[in-house]
Amino acid sequence: MPTNSKHIIFNKRLYSIKELVSLIGVTEWFWRSQIWDGKLPFVQVGRKMLIDSKDIEAFIQKYKMHY
Numbered sequence: 090m091p092t093n094s095k096h097i098i099f100n101k102r103l104y105s106i107k108e109l110v111s112l113i114g115v116t117e118w119f120w121r122s123q124i125w126d127g128k129l130p131f132v133q134v135g136r137k138m139l140i141d142s143k144d145i146e147a148f149i150q151k152y153k154m155h156y
Contacts (some may be wrong), residue, residue, distance in 0.1 A: 096098075099133065099145065102141060103141060103142070104139065104140050105139060105140075107132050128148070129148050
């Protein structure tokens with residue numbers, strides 16, 4: 090659950106794509122494209138793709154912009 094507009098606290102280990110949409114505010118297709126392009130690792134559980142919170146943090150750090 091976001092504490093403010095700039096900081097997200099991840100309370101679980103694995104998140105579904107739909108949960109990421111709610112938490113971070115970018116589209117489901119964005120997350121799917123990052124997975125399909127190999128930019129974001131995932132865990133396959135049945136038909137569901139789950140993303141490790143540590144990989145989400147690493148993804149954010151990698152693409153963080155500084156001006």
